[in-house]
Amino acid sequence: QVQLVESGGGSVQAGGSLRLSCAAPGYRYDTYCMGWFRQAPGKAREGIAVIDSDGDTAYAESMKDRFTISVDNAKNTLYLQMNSLKPEDTATYYCAAGQGVGWCLDVIRVGAEADFDYWGHGTQVTVSS
Numbered sequence: 523q524v525q526l527v528e529s530g531g532g533s534v535q536a537g538g539s540l541r542l543s544c545a546a547p548g549y550r551y552d553t554y555c556m557g558w559f560r561q562a563p564g565k566a567r568e569g570i571a572v573i574d575s576d577g578d579t580a581y582a583e584s585m586k587d588r589f590t591i592s593v594d595n596a597k598n599t600l601y602l603q604m605n606s607l608k609p610e611d612t613a614t615y616y617c618a619a620g621q622g623v624g625w626c627l628d629v630i631r632v633g634a635e636a637d638f639d640y641w642g643h644g645t646q647v648t649v650s651s
Contacts, residue, residue, distance in 0.1 A: 524548045524640045526617050531645030538607050538649070544600040544617030544642055551575070555626030558591060558602045559635060560613035560647075567616075569630035570602065574623040582630050607649045614644040 526549070530542040542558070557572035571581045571591035579591055590603040600617050618638035620626075625637055 524619070526619060526640055526642035528615065528617050528642045528645040531615060531647045533648045533650065534607055536608055536649055536651050539603070539605045540607065540647060542602040542604065542615055542617075542645060542647075544602075546598045546600065546617075546619055546640075549598060549619050549640070551621050553623045554619060554621060555623060555629065555638070556593060556600045556617065556619045557626075557629060557635075557638065558589075558600070558615060558617055560611075560615045561644075562610075562613040565613075567635065569633070569635060570615075572626050572629050573600070574626040576623055578623075578627055580627040580630055604647075607647075609649045609651045611649050612647060614646050616644045617642045 527545045554575045558570040559567050561567040570585055573579045573591045588606045592601045619640045620638040
């Protein structure tokens with residue numbers, strides 16, 4: 523069974539940075555799509571960024587200048603580097619994974635997050651002003 527485990531969340535002041543990690547030790551597919559999502563209290567879950575096994579990425583327009591997604595295939599770990607954090611970035615952050623690449627780069631644009639097969643339990647990020 524595939525498990526995704528997020529880490530790296532915490533409390534930070536506005537303007538600070540955090541790097542989230544998502545370990546996926548049992549996830550080994552030749553083609554894949556992995557992504558980061560977040561959900562703030564009382565709000566719908568929103569997509570942040572995705573990356574596929576070809577190394578191609580796609581971002582939510584509002585976050586592409588501050589957030590960077592990357593993956594270390596040797597470590598089976600997904601990352602999200604978050605810079606210039608704002609109080610409105612406060613949320614629970616989730617990673618997700620799915621097979622294949624053809625659908626990946628459209629996930630955030632069309633809101634197709636249900637296409638992911640596996641989800642982590644989330645890590646909390648709190649940004650204070």
